[in-house]
Amino acid sequence: MGPLFILGPTGCGKSAVAVEVARQLGNAEIVSADAYQVYRALPVLTAAPTAQEMQGVPHHLIGTLDVRENNDAATHARRAQACIASIIARGALPIVTGGSGLYVKFISHGISPAPPSDPALRAELEALPPEEAVRRLQKADPEGAAATNLQNPRYVVRNLEIVLLGGKPLSYWRNNWQPQACGPGFCLTRDVSELDTRIARRAERMLADGAIDEVASLPDQLSPTAEKTLGLSLIREHLAGNMNRRELASALALATRQYAKRQRTWLRREPWAAPIPCTTRAAEQILASDALKLLFGHL
Numbered sequence: 001m002g003p004l005f006i007l008g009p010t011g012c013g014k015s016a017v018a019v020e021v022a023r024q025l026g027n028a029e030i031v032s033a034d035a036y037q038v039y040r041a042l043p044v045l046t047a048a049p050t051a052q053e054m055q056g057v058p059h060h061l062i063g064t065l066d067v068r069e070n071n072d073a074a075t076h077a078r079r080a081q082a083c084i085a086s087i088i089a090r091g092a093l094p095i096v097t098g099g100s101g102l103y104v105k106f107i108s109h110g111i112s113p114a115p116p117s118d119p120a121l122r123a124e125l126e127a128l129p130p131e132e133a134v135r136r137l138q139k140a141d142p143e144g145a146a147a148t149n150l151q152n153p154r155y156v157v158r159n160l161e162i163v164l165l166g167g168k169p170l171s172y173w174r175n176n177w178q179p180q181a182c183g184p185g186f187c188l189t190r191d192v193s194e195l196d197t198r199i200a201r202r203a204e205r206m207l208a209d210g211a212i213d214e215v216a217s218l219p220d221q222l223s224p225t226a227e228k229t230l231g232l233s234l235i236r237e238h239l240a241g242n243m244n245r246r247e248l249a250s251a252l253a254l255a256t257r258q259y260a261k262r263q264r265t266w267l268r269r270e271p272w273a274a275p276i277p278c279t280t281r282a283a284e285q286i287l288a289s290d291a292l293k294l295l296f297g298h299l
Contacts, residue, residue: 002183003031003084003094005108006291007273009260010099010230011199012188013284015049018097020288022057029058029087031080033098033107036229038076041067041218044211045231047202060087070223074116077106101266108182108272114173115165117158119224125157133157144170152262185273186291194279196257203253207245211235230259 006021008014022028032038037048040063048062060083065071080096084107087094096107106112125133130153137160138145144163147170149155159170166173190198215235226232231252238248267273276290 003096003107004028004183005104005185005273006095006097006188007104007185007267007270008099008188009190009195009263009267010047010256011195011202011260012190012278013198013287014097014099014188015047016053016284017188017287017291018095019049019053019055019057020284021291022093022095023055024285024288024292025093027091028093028095029060029083030054031083031087031094031096031107032059032061033076033080033096033100033104034062035071035073035076035098035100035103035225037062037098038065038071039067039226039229040064042214042226042229044206044209044214045229045235047206067218067222067226069226070119071225072117073100073102073106074111076103077111080107099263101263105270108185110177110180112173112177114162114177117161117224118165121161121164122157122224125160126153128157130156133160136160137163140164141169182272184294185270186276186294187267187270187273188278188287189275190278195260196253199256199260200249200253203249203256206231206252207249212238212248215239230255 004021006014006018018030022030034046034048036042036046038061039046042048043050043063049059061076061079084094084096096104098104128136133153133156134145134150137148137150137156140160140163144159148159162170162173211231212235215232216239234243234248234251234255237243237251238245243251274294276287276294278287
């Protein structure tokens with residue numbers, strides 16, 4: 001059997017459930033599919049699990065990179081695949097957990113042949129007004145533009161980047177990607193209002209635990225990936241005196257809710273990850289037991 005995937009939007013509690021699944025199995029290790037927890041200088045802002053929260057379960061790809069090192073979905077997937085192979089060779093079960101959609105996709109279904117991101121071109125495209133980026137994509141690849149969510153600047157920029165770097169329409173890369181079969185997966189789901197409450201509490205906790213000092217201590221130059229860490233720009237605004245702490249907490253919670261909404265949209269397109277509904281009363285032990293019942297029923 002391949003790795004087990006435990007997914008879900010940010011703030012849903014998937015990290016704790018993954019640890020509990022590993023503990024109940026007794027011979028499992030966790031591989032992170034998070035784009036930002038890989039940076040060791042940002043444990044608070046990225047909500048990376050602490051040593052106490054890991055509960056002695058081996059974790060991989062958490063706190064392993066300097067913030068000046070770039071990380072993209074393909075690079076991360078190759079590192080994750082090496083970890084997975086090593087874990088399986090030791091006779092243990094790899095559990096992949098995280099909510100970064102493309103990172104999960106490349107680990108679960110294989111790496112797309114589309115050209116990887118180019119930092120210089122990406123910076124140039126991101127500096128364009130959104131309507132100009134849309135216009136350029138429509139001109140370069142009308143069919144690809146029609147299939148793109150043009151309201152999402154990240155999708156527009158990435159798809160335009162692929163077209164420009166690869167010299168071929170988006171359809172070429174889609175048609176030449178043969179996704180591999182992936183292991184069983186589960187997706188934790190919560191009522192949106194409950195998730196929003198959890199996110200607000202987490203934003204407050206991040207600030208109380210030192211996220212502001214964490215950002216203030218970062219070097220001047222970060223990698224393109226580290227620069228996109230959720231909440232980083234907001235804390236910089238606070239440090240510059242453009243918002244107070246209360247406004248920062250509110251803005252951080254809002255940005256996280258918006259990110260969680262995008263994650264839920266992506267996860268709905270991944271039917272291979274069986275939903276596991278969570279409630280305020282469902283402890284990690286219960287959710288882990290539910291996942292294992294489904295897992296062994298699947299096998």
